[in-house]
Amino acid sequence: MYKRMSLLERNGIPGPRPHLIMGNMYEYYTRGYNDCFERWKKQHGKIFGYYLGAKPFVVITDPELLKVIEVKEFNHFFDRPYVVPGGLYRNPKFHQQLYRVNRVDQDKWRAMRQSMSPWFSSLQLKSMVPTIVQCADDMVKLVAPLAQSNQEFNLYRVFEGVTMDAIHRTAFGVNTGAQKVTDNTPTTGDTNTLMDAHRATLAAKTSEMLASLVLCLPELSLAINAVRDIVERVCDKLGLNQDVLLWESVEKIVNTRLTQRGGSTGPYRDVLELMIAANRLSKTEIVANAIAIDEAAFESPANNLGFIFHHLVNQPDLQRRVYQELRDELVDSDGNPTHMDYQSLNRLPFTDAVIMEAFRIFPTDPLFMSHSPAGDYRYGSVTLPAGVDIRVPTYQLHRDPEYWEEPDVFNPDRFMGNSLKSVNPYVYQPFGVGPRMCPGKRFSVLEIKIILAKLLLNYKVVPGDKTEPIGGLDLEFKLFSLSPRNGISVRLEARN
Ligand code: HEM
Numbered sequence: 001m002y003k004r005m006s007l008l009e010r011n012g013i014p015g016p017r018p019h020l021i022m023g024n025m026y027e028y029y030t031r032g033y034n035d036c037f038e039r040w041k042k043q044h045g046k047i048f049g050y051y052l053g054a055k056p057f058v059v060i061t062d063p064e065l066l067k068v069i070e071v072k073e074f075n076h077f078f079d080r081p082y083v084v085p086g087g088l089y090r091n092p093k094f095h096q097q098l099y100r101v102n103r104v105d106q107d108k109w110r111a112m113r114q115s116m117s118p119w120f121s122s123l124q125l126k127s128m129v130p131t132i133v134q135c136a137d138d139m140v141k142l143v144a145p146l147a148q149s150n151q152e153f154n155l156y157r158v159f160e161g162v163t164m165d166a167i168h169r170t171a172f173g174v175n176t177g178a179q180k181v182t183d184n185t186p187t188t189g190d191t192n193t194l195m196d197a198h199r200a201t202l203a204a205k206t207s208e209m210l211a212s213l214v215l216c217l218p219e220l221s222l223a224i225n226a227v228r229d230i231v232e233r234v235c236d237k238l239g240l241n242q243d244v245l246l247w248e249s250v251e252k253i254v255n256t257r258l259t260q261r262g263g264s265t266g267p268y269r270d271v272l273e274l275m276i277a278a279n280r281l282s283k284t285e286i287v288a289n290a291i292a293i294d295e296a297a298f299e300s301p302a303n304n305l306g307f308i309f310h311h312l313v314n315q316p317d318l319q320r321r322v323y324q325e326l327r328d329e330l331v332d333s334d335g336n337p338t339h340m341d342y343q344s345l346n347r348l349p350f351t352d353a354v355i356m357e358a359f360r361i362f363p364t365d366p367l368f369m370s371h372s373p374a375g376d377y378r379y380g381s382v383t384l385p386a387g388v389d390i391r392v393p394t395y396q397l398h399r400d401p402e403y404w405e406e407p408d409v410f411n412p413d414r415f416m417g418n419s420l421k422s423v424n425p426y427v428y429q430p431f432g433v434g435p436r437m438c439p440g441k442r443f444s445v446l447e448i449k450i451i452l453a454k455l456l457l458n459y460k461v462v463p464g465d466k467t468e469p470i471g472g473l474d475l476e477f478k479l480f481s482l483s484p485r486n487g488i489s490v491r492l493e494a495r496n
Contacts, residue, residue, distance in 0.1 A: 008049035023051025053215025063426035096288035115278030136454035147492035152464030156487035167297035353412035
């Protein structure tokens with residue numbers, strides 16, 4: 001046991017002293033990983049390690065080494081390891097998702113990525129603009145009664161609804177009514193089954209306690225995983241696992257499309273058509289990846305929009321500056337909105353900088369990037385042992401005073417003009433870098449910009465009693481993502 005818990009030390013990787021059975025699990029879960037990383041980085045430097053049970057992790061904030069791992073030696077570091085051996089989620093169908101594919105299935109990963117990639121091209125994105133604009137227009141109409149009654153509400157819930165609406169319409173060609181529960185109620189706190197299912201699957205699972213046992217007692221993992229399978233199956237039968245609902249809803253959409261032989265319903269080829277037409281993916285893989293896209297598109301863009309509006313509502317000057325740029329580019333001299341298209345949306349440098357700065361100060365996916373070396377890898381005085389779980393902690397990279405002046409200050413100008421050119425892509429990487437980087441990056445930024453523009457051109461966003469101030473936003477670090485815990489509370493005032 002001692003040998004196992006000294007693996008990192010023997011390989012020159014410093015870190016907090018581990019307990020013989022739990023490793024650093026107690027501190028990790030009681031203080032939260034972000035707090036731990038802050039302290040461990042200060043104490044141990046740019047490369048440090050810790051243990052969850054017996055499982056070793058290495059956290060890297062050295063941009064040169066990140067370049068090696070994410071790009072130069074990508075094949076050696078291809079694997080995206082499971083947090084828990086055997087997977088945190090036991091449902092084997094979900095293991096067919098692009099981001100769960102491992103080294104053994106590298107060809108499958110390439111086939112999946114290639115089949116989806118045309119959907120993310122500039123040509124496709126250009127033709128999606130009218131559909132996303134339509135979703136944003138619906139959002140503007142849905143919040144109108146809240147503005148009229150001067151009601152304070154949770155804007156973050158509205159962003160969850162509109163971003164989900166946009167992905168359903170553009171990627172799957174269906175209108176699921178994600179923005180409203182009834183005909184005229186925006187999703188400002190009400191329930192919507194598909195969204196609830198997403199929230200539940202992204203949060204803790206029933207068998208998480210058992211998953212921790214696998215980490216602490218790896219020798220018993222076969223037996224514990226068998227019990228986890230049984231627990232999961234019973235929960236499925238009792239309807240306690242929301243991922244079953246998620247699977248069934250998406251499978252229904254895929255079945256319809258398979259009978260229609262994949263034809264898209266919009267002016268562009270949607271992602272279901274592309275996956276079906278590629279003829280290389282099984283139905284299970286198509287459904288699993290449709291859910292992966294849905295999951296990715298549900299949380300992260302809404303989180304970024306939430307973080308942007310946290311700053312805009314608290315900083316009227318900042319809001320005015322963004323509004324002015326939007327007016328100059330998207331409204332004509334008579335005050336009428338001009339056609340919002342791909343070209344005009346690409347002429348908003350300050351708005352772009354605000355989006356990028358929000359991704360810097362609050363990276364929405366601070367622990368999603370992970371790699372595992374196929375064999376021992378020597379780098380200076382440390383060796384990254386084969387199979388170790390390497391994490392790229394974007395929150396720490398994005399606030400490192402070595403690379404950022406006043407890192408805790410929201411300053412979009414660091415992404416303007418010449419300053420933008422000096423940003424190191426291995427230090428600033430909200431979407432990752434290299435072959436595995438997020439394919440949804442450009443879609444996300446486009447959608448965020450459209451939603452932001454539509455909202456600000458129609459409404460001034462003002463604080464309410466529950467608006468959290470700058471420096472006082474309660475953050476929720478989930479397994480991989482970062483959200484505003486209490487949402488974003490605001491009031492809206494119509495512009496005209
Ligand atoms: C704010 C928005 C988003 C952020 C910050 C984000 C961030 C990320 C990050 C950090 C990764 C891991 C990259 C790596 O391992 O190097 C990732 C992977 C991925 N993202 Fe996103 N994402 C966002 C939105 C989206 C959207 C809208 C989609 C789909 C429409 C999407 C689809 C994916 C997929 C499929 C992967 C897995 C790629 C692979 O393993 O090859 N993401 N994302």
